[in-house]
Amino acid sequence: NAGVTQTPKFQVLKTGQSMTLQCAQDMNHEYMSWYRQDPGMGLRLIHYSVGAGITDQGEVPNGYNVSRSTTEDFPLRLLSAAPSQTSVYFCASSQDPGQEAFFGQGTRLTVV
Amino acid sequence: GENVEQHPSTLSVQEGDSAVIKCTYSDSASNYFPWYKQELGKRPQLIIDIRSNVGEKKDQRIAVTLNKTAKHFSLHITETQPEDSAVYFCALTTDSWGKLQFGAGTQVVVTP
Numbered sequence: 228n229a230g231v232t233q234t235p236k237f238q239v240l241k242t243g244q245s246m247t248l249q250c251a252q253d254m255n256h257e258y259m260s261w262y263r264q265d266p267g268m269g270l271r272l273i274h275y276s277v278g279a280g281i282t283d284q285g286e287v288p289n290g291y292n293v294s295r296s297t298t299e300d301f302p303l304r305l306l307s308a309a310p311s312q313t314s315v316y317f318c319a320s321s322q323d324p325g326q327e328a329f330f331g332q333g334t335r336l337t338v339v
Numbered sequence: 340g341e342n343v344e345q346h347p348s349t350l351s352v353q354e355g356d357s358a359v360i361k362c363t364y365s366d367s368a369s370n371y372f373p374w375y376k377q378e379l380g381k382r383p384q385l386i387i388d389i390r391s392n393v394g395e396k397k398d399q400r401i402a403v404t405l406n407k408t409a410k411h412f413s414l415h416i417t418e419t420q421p422e423d424s425a426v427y428f429c430a431l432t433t434d435s436w437g438k439l440q441f442g443a444g445t446q447v448v449v450t451p
Binding site: 275319333 | 371383436438444
């Protein structure tokens, strides 16, 4: 059972480039989310989804887009990368609100 | 959004001693309070959680207490071991979508 899988693990982008961070889960979870982790700031919610076709903004959504066309996949798109988006990104999924969130292994993104 | 304050930011303990981390929150509608452990370079993993209708929960050397009146919850680790060294995050959810709000984290170092 793979759980939550993120790709890539590492990425370097130039300012202004776009890219998509992939997230897939095989647990049939309806709830999926994206967080960014910066030193001393914990994990901050970027975007959230409660099922296919339903997404919502989190605490820090600017510069990021999401869509949820299937239960399994929840990609995060950076439209025009900025150095402020240098961070570690985690995708997570859970069966229900108020239950354990399972995290992917993370993507370390550097924008130069 | 909900503000979760976590203290201390760093905690150094001798092996065998106890460690306590406290989180405070402001929204009385918060109803789910998980704790995550993140080892260096790894993904966050749930170690224990508690719901708003319970005051205390224990799992071997780990316990969580919740004081809804004072709006704080705490993680207690007894008989600490070197493998307890990690960053610990408290979190909570408030709305029906189950969005997790994280504290800034506590770096725990257990010295032999």
